[in-house]
Amino acid sequence: xxxxxxxxxxxxxxxxxxxxxxxxxxxxxxxxxxxxxxxxxxxxxxxxxxxxxxxxxxxxxxxxxxxxxxxxxxxxxxxxxxxxxxxxxxxxxxxxxxxxxxxxxxxxxxxxxxxxxxxxxxxxxxxxxxxxxxxxxxxxxxxxxxxxxxxxxxxxxxxxxxxxxxxxxxxxxxxxxxxxxxxxxxxxxxxxxxxxxxxxxxxxxxxxxxxxxxxxxxxxxxxxxxxxxxxxxxxxxxxxxxxxxxxxxxxxxxxxxxxxxxxxxxxxxxxxxxxxxxxxxxxxxxxxxxxxxxxxxxxxxxxxxxxxxxxxxxxxxxxxxxxxxxxxxxxxxxxxxxxxxxxxxxxxxxxxxxxxxxxxxxxxxxxxxxxxxxxxxxxxxxxxxxxxxxxxxxxxxxxxxxxxxxxxxxxxxxxxxxxxxxxxxxxxxxxxxxxxxxxxxxxxxxxxxxxxxxxxxxxxxxxxxxxxxxxxxxxxxxxxxxxxxxxxxxxxxx
Amino acid sequence: xxxxxxxxxxxxxxxxxxxxxxxxxxxxxxxxxxxxxxxxxxxxxxxxxxxxxxxxxxxxxxxxxxxxxxxxxxxxxxx
Ligand SMILES: [Zn+2]
Numbered sequence: 001x002x003x004x005x006x007x008x009x010x011x012x013x014x015x016x017x018x019x020x021x022x023x024x025x026x027x028x029x030x031x032x033x034x035x036x037x038x039x040x041x042x043x044x045x046x047x048x049x050x051x052x053x054x055x056x057x058x059x060x061x062x063x064x065x066x067x068x069x070x071x072x073x074x075x076x077x078x079x080x081x082x083x084x085x086x087x088x089x090x091x092x093x094x095x096x097x098x099x100x101x102x103x104x105x106x107x108x109x110x111x112x113x114x115x116x117x118x119x120x121x122x123x124x125x126x127x128x129x130x131x132x133x134x135x136x137x138x139x140x141x142x143x144x145x146x147x148x149x150x151x152x153x154x155x156x157x158x159x160x161x162x163x164x165x166x167x168x169x170x171x172x173x174x175x176x177x178x179x180x181x182x183x184x185x186x187x188x189x190x191x192x193x194x195x196x197x198x199x200x201x202x203x204x205x206x207x208x209x210x211x212x213x214x215x216x217x218x219x220x221x222x223x224x225x226x227x228x229x230x231x232x233x234x235x236x237x238x239x240x241x242x243x244x245x246x247x248x249x250x251x252x253x254x255x256x257x258x259x260x261x262x263x264x265x266x267x268x269x270x271x272x273x274x275x276x277x278x279x280x281x282x283x284x285x286x287x288x289x290x291x292x293x294x295x296x297x298x299x300x301x302x303x304x305x306x307x308x309x310x311x312x313x314x315x316x317x318x319x320x321x322x323x324x325x326x327x328x329x330x331x332x333x334x335x336x337x338x339x340x341x342x343x344x345x346x347x348x349x350x351x352x353x354x355x356x357x358x359x360x361x362x363x364x365x366x367x368x369x370x371x372x373x374x375x376x377x378x379x380x381x382x383x384x385x386x387x388x389x390x391x392x393x394x395x396x397x398x399x400x401x402x403x404x405x406x407x408x409x410x411x412x413x414x415x416x417x418x419x420x421x422x423x424x425x426x427x428x429x430x431x432x433x434x435x436x437x438x439x440x441x442x443x444x445x446x447x448x449x450x451x452x453x454x455x456x457x458x459x460x461x462x463x464x465x466x467x468x469x470x471x472x473x474x475x476x477x478x479x480x481x482x483x484x485x486x487x488x489x490x491x492x493x494x
Numbered sequence: 495x496x497x498x499x500x501x502x503x504x505x506x507x508x509x510x511x512x513x514x515x516x517x518x519x520x521x522x523x524x525x526x527x528x529x530x531x532x533x534x535x536x537x538x539x540x541x542x543x544x545x546x547x548x549x550x551x552x553x554x555x556x557x558x559x560x561x562x563x564x565x566x567x568x569x570x571x572x573x
Contacts, residue, residue: 278571299570301503306570320551321569323541370502370567375512381565382550 014083015067015126017058019090022100032081032104034111038119040099042092050135056089056098057238059127063087067126070118078114080105085118087128098130129241131234131251139234140250154246158200171359172200178358181205181264183256183284184274185232187219187338188298191347192272192354194222197240197247199355204240205250205268206233219340256280258396258404259459261287262484270354273297274347282396285310285317290394290406290484296353298346303339305346308368308383309353315366315383318391342373403465404479408434408452411476415450422454423461424482432488450474454488457481495520495560499530502567505543509534523547524554527566538568 024037042054071083082104092098101118105111122128133139162172180201182189185208196204212220212227212235227235233251240249254260256275265271265287273284273295281297288295292312299306310316349369357363370379385392395406405411411418420436422429423444431438432454437447441460446468453461453475461477468475482489497516501509509530518526523545531540545552546565558564 276571278569281571301570304503304570306567320544321542323539368567370565372502379565380549381546381567384551 014071016086017089022086022097024100029081034105034108036103036111036115038101038115039097042094042096044094051132052135053133054092055131057129058089063126070121074114074118078110080114174358175200176202179203179268180270181268182272182274183207185236187343188274188347190220190222191344192351195348195351197243203248206236207252207256208232209255219343262480265293266291271295272350285391286394286396296350298350300338300342303374305371307349309364311365315385316391319386319389320383405476406479411452418450421451424455446473452476452478454478455481457483497558497562497564499564503570504568505536505566508536523552523556
């Protein structure tokens with residue numbers, strides 16, 4: 001039966017991919033009395049976010065093979081006369097047609113059933129991924145829908161993990177609910193990302209502003225030569241959803257900075273440090289402590305790696321290294337070179353810390369692990385908390401940024417007496433829970449004496465503090481604003 | 495007395511060796527590091543170097559004993 005239809009319509013014709021607007025064939029056949037057409041369109045809202053555009057990416061060869069096999073199966077299963085699917089790839093605007101499914105059957109009942117079956121199958125069998133581009137400027141890759149009814153794919157995917165005594169069904173559920181943020185998509189992420197996806201982590205966030213470069217490839221092996229020049233977070237997200245289409249990957253093509261770190265880190269359960277600068281590691285350490293998020297930090301040098309996990313109440317990175325090394329005295333991979341296989345190993349160890357932490361197993365929360373691949377030596381050293389560690393309190397050690405404080409009390413040591421000034425606009429409040437003046441930024445008139453400026457995220461207040469400082473007026477910004485200091489937010493009316 | 499020193503990462507490269515045994519008078523961990531910075535040209539400010547003795551990090555004033563296994567660790571940034 002199937003071969004009969006294959007003779008009439010070449011295989012590659014029943015399922016097509018196109019980067020142009022969809023033009024359906026509207027095939028007709030005198031045997032068909034019922035035609036059902038399904039049109040999937042780009043909608044402007046999804047999961048509470050405003051979507052501006054969509055990008056579809058397909059693994060084309062496999063999509064065509066699998067798509068045509070699927071349509072052939074539908075013809076056989078429902079006794080159809082004909083069926084056709086056309087799927088868009090590339091950039092689409094809201095309102096564009098993303099997929100067109102048309103089914104021709106002798107009677108309406110088979111036609112409706114087959115159309116629905118094809119749309120469901122399409123969403124989890126055919127390797128096509130969509131990236132939603134949101135009004136706020138970020139984007140997220142959405143994998144294929146999870147297979148209906150728990151899904152054979154998901155069950156088979158997770159079986160070897162669930163079999164482990166330490167995991168089981170309960171552990172697999174915890175891993176599936178976890179949200180893990182990888183900051184820096186470089187060598188360490190190459191080891192960490194596949195291991196986290198493989199362990200069944202439900203949601204992974206990726207932060208990196210850079211594009212893939214040829215000099216990255218020898219150690220950043222989840223990228224391909226063809227990815228050079230494309231965004232790292234996007235390519236890494238495509239890798240992850242190819243491996244496990246049902247998972248969620250959130251991408252942030254920006255650098256981690258003091259102004260965005262609080263908001264990013266608060267949205268996740270575990271943080272993996274994949275950065276290659278000591279400044280970024282210290283920032284991560286402080287912000288993770290501030291929000292009581294566990295951080296798995298690591299670094300590599302030629303053939304050697306260090307890895308440790310900073311828990312909310314354990315010793316932190318700044319307890320071990322209280323001082324920032326001067327610029328240039330501690331090499332980066334770019335300056336010093338690194339053996340490619342090392343980063344995969346150390347990144348994989350980082351993923352293992354996350355997985356074991358989620359499962360409640362023992363982790364490197366009071367030790368640092370040293371790996372030397374030249375000699376195959378592995379060394380574990382015990383570390384303890386340092387009294388009065390600024391990093392433990394969520395502050396950047398040694399930082400005396402003249403424009404920012406990370407807590408109100410720091411302003412007291414800088415100024416003596418000071419006032420808190422809320423510069424948010426009228427509609428933005430409720431009022432702060434501490435004594436303060438409210439002077440909206442749009443009509444700001446500086447009061448007398450030193451002040452701490454507070455806004456929603458610490459961005460406007462930093463801009464204003466810099467402006468006032470240039471006029472000789474003593475003012476600092478509260479880093480991260482109200483969003484980083486929930487204790488300042490009052491439920492009462494403003 | 496004799497202590498056994500192990501260098502990691504950039505310290506190993508600058509010392510030109512991975513391990514060595516050092517003859518010392520009674521001294522603290524930090525005093526030993528300061529001496530090795532001079533003698534081996536380690537090229538890092540002393541406070542940046544962390545010292546572990548017998549598998550655990552120690553305070554600067556910790557007094558060394560005969561046969562101690564000492565690890566010197568610099569901060570590393572690569573990723
Ligand atoms: Zn600390």
